[in-house]
Amino acid sequence: MTFKFNNVFVNNTSTVTGPYEKEGPLGNKFDKSYDDLYNGEKSWEKAEVKLLEESIDILLNKSNKKKEDIDVIIAGDLLNQISASCYGSAKFKVPFLGIYSACSTSTEGILLGASLIDAGRVKNAIVSVSSHNMASEKQFRNPTEYGAPKPRTATFTTTGGASILLSNTKSKVKVESATIGKICNMDQKDPNNMGAAMAVAAADTIYTHLKDNKRDINYYDLIITGDLGVYGKEILKEYMMSEYGLELSTNYNDSGTMIYDVESQPEVLAGGSGPLCSPLVNYSYTIPLLEKGVLNRVLIVATGALFSPTFVFQKEPILSISHAVSLESVK
Amino acid sequence: MEKKDYKKIVDKYKAKETRVQNALVAFLIGGFIGIIAEFLIQIYSYYFNISTQDASVFMIVTLIFVATLCTALGFFDKWVNFARCGLIIPITGFAHSMMSAGMEYKKEGPVYGIGSNIFKLAGSVILYGVVSAWIFGMIRFLLFGGV
Numbered sequence: 001m002t003f004k005f006n007n008v009f010v011n012n013t014s015t016v017t018g019p020y021e022k023e024g025p026l027g028n029k030f031d032k033s034y035d036d037l038y039n040g041e042k043s044w045e046k047a048e049v050k051l052l053e054e055s056i057d058i059l060l061n062k063s064n065k066k067k068e069d070i071d072v073i074i075a076g077d078l079l080n081q082i083s084a085s086c087y088g089s090a091k092f093k094v095p096f097l098g099i100y101s102a103c104s105t106s107t108e109g110i111l112l113g114a115s116l117i118d119a120g121r122v123k124n125a126i127v128s129v130s131s132h133n134m135a136s137e138k139q140f141r142n143p144t145e146y147g148a149p150k151p152r153t154a155t156f157t158t159t160g161g162a163s164i165l166l167s168n169t170k171s172k173v174k175v176e177s178a179t180i181g182k183i184c185n186m187d188q189k190d191p192n193n194m195g196a197a198m199a200v201a202a203a204d205t206i207y208t209h210l211k212d213n214k215r216d217i218n219y220y221d222l223i224i225t226g227d228l229g230v231y232g233k234e235i236l237k238e239y240m241m242s243e244y245g246l247e248l249s250t251n252y253n254d255s256g257t258m259i260y261d262v263e264s265q266p267e268v269l270a271g272g273s274g275p276l277c278s279p280l281v282n283y284s285y286t287i288p289l290l291e292k293g294v295l296n297r298v299l300i301v302a303t304g305a306l307f308s309p310t311f312v313f314q315k316e317p318i319l320s321i322s323h324a325v326s327l328e329s330v331k
Numbered sequence: 332m333e334k335k336d337y338k339k340i341v342d343k344y345k346a347k348e349t350r351v352q353n354a355l356v357a358f359l360i361g362g363f364i365g366i367i368a369e370f371l372i373q374i375y376s377y378y379f380n381i382s383t384q385d386a387s388v389f390m391i392v393t394l395i396f397v398a399t400l401c402t403a404l405g406f407f408d409k410w411v412n413f414a415r416c417g418l419i420i421p422i423t424g425f426a427h428s429m430m431s432a433g434m435e436y437k438k439e440g441p442v443y444g445i446g447s448n449i450f451k452l453a454g455s456v457i458l459y460g461v462v463s464a465w466i467f468g469m470i471r472f473l474l475f476g477g478v
Binding site for chain 2: 138145196243
């Protein structure tokens with residue numbers, strides 16, 4: 001399912017991160033970074049709420065908008081009942097839509113917001129996502145102080161909040177089209193190798209997007225997946241080749257391998273993950289390049305492992321999904 | 332593509348774990364803790380003039396105290412990450428698992444937080460420890476008459 005948008009533009013973006021992202025290769029490109037994972041709050045969950053809230057505050061500031069100008073906030077995160085999004089958006093008193101699509105929440109939000117704008121229902125929509133390394137460790141794995149050793153295929157949840165303001169007023173970057181992904185199942189059961197579970201969803205969405213739009217893989221200057229990590233990236237390349245005969249070469253990269261320096265930050269193992277991973281890289285690196293005209297066409301393919309500890313303990317596989325959004329530089 | 336063919340691709344790009352190195356580190360550090368424990372038993376039984384059996388209880392309490400203190404100060408998790416089973420298998424790992432769970436759920440209060448979560452990791456160890464103690468106790472009783 002792919003659709004095109006005519007009058008949806010990226011007005012502005014904002015990023016707030018934790019210390020590990022600050023030490024990474026994109027460290028100086030974020031709007032704000034904290035040195036402490038608590039960022040002045042009393043618990044991991046409250047810290048995540050604050051990060052999301054702050055990203056919206058910064059976004060409103062940067063784009064000279066008041067909260068009254070915003071018609072809808074669409075937000076999602078990893079915590080149970082997407083609570084970081086709910087608590088973080090509460091103070092703005094703006095119509096709110098909570099969404100969940102694991103680590104592909106950001107593109108799901110953008111495609112929903114863009115659809116509302118394109119249909120003329122709203123003028124300005126904010127899409128926010130957040131994740132917190134410690135809050136997700138606590139919820140999905142072991143107590144944070146336990147520090148259970150993990151295999152190298154495991155990924156490291158990014159910490160922070162990111163928001164994007166979509167609008168119907170013209171700007172330098174256009175939301176051109178979007179593809180809604182399908183839920184994929186390749187019988188992957190290892191929660192420490194999510195890249196393997198998600199690669200198939202990314203491949204399916206990229207293929208569908210190119211086919212629906214009748215485009216060649218080289219049409220895009222950059223195809224950027226969400227959080228496959230070092231190993232997932234290789235799996236995607238090989239699967240893409242053998243299943244669809246498409247070669248992901250120099251115009252392909254993965255946010256999970258870009259947000260951290262895998263060599264000098266060994267604690268991140270195979271790379272970054274979480275709903276924040278893809279927007280952090282795209283809002284701080286890809287969109288500025290589109291604005292400058294260095295890149296002209298970019299396909300953002302955020303990837304989500306629909307991982308439930310309960311179902312995995314009950315021997316069910318990890319499902320995955322991926323939504324794609326195509327952005328274009330406006331001349 | 333069939334699921335089994337996909338699995339082949341996944342297996343091809345699986346990271347090689349340094350198992351031999353991990354095992355060696357765990358063996359050395361676990362062994363080192365054993366040496367410290369034996370040393371403590373000797374010290375306690377010599378200076379406090381108590382039996383070796385009583386001294387081993389003192390030794391266990393000491394190790395538990397040191398491990399929980401290190402967890403509370405926030406660096407035991409980094410050691411566990413390096414030493415792995417070398418610190419998890421001895422009593423230090425048990426103490427660490429309870430302390431880390433207790434610290435993590437402190438924010439949710441004494442009952443719904445610490446109370447209901449402190450055995451989150453240690454619960455399995457206690458349950459199956461008791462069950463296996465019963466099984467081996469029965470075997471000993473039936474085969475050797477409880478000697």
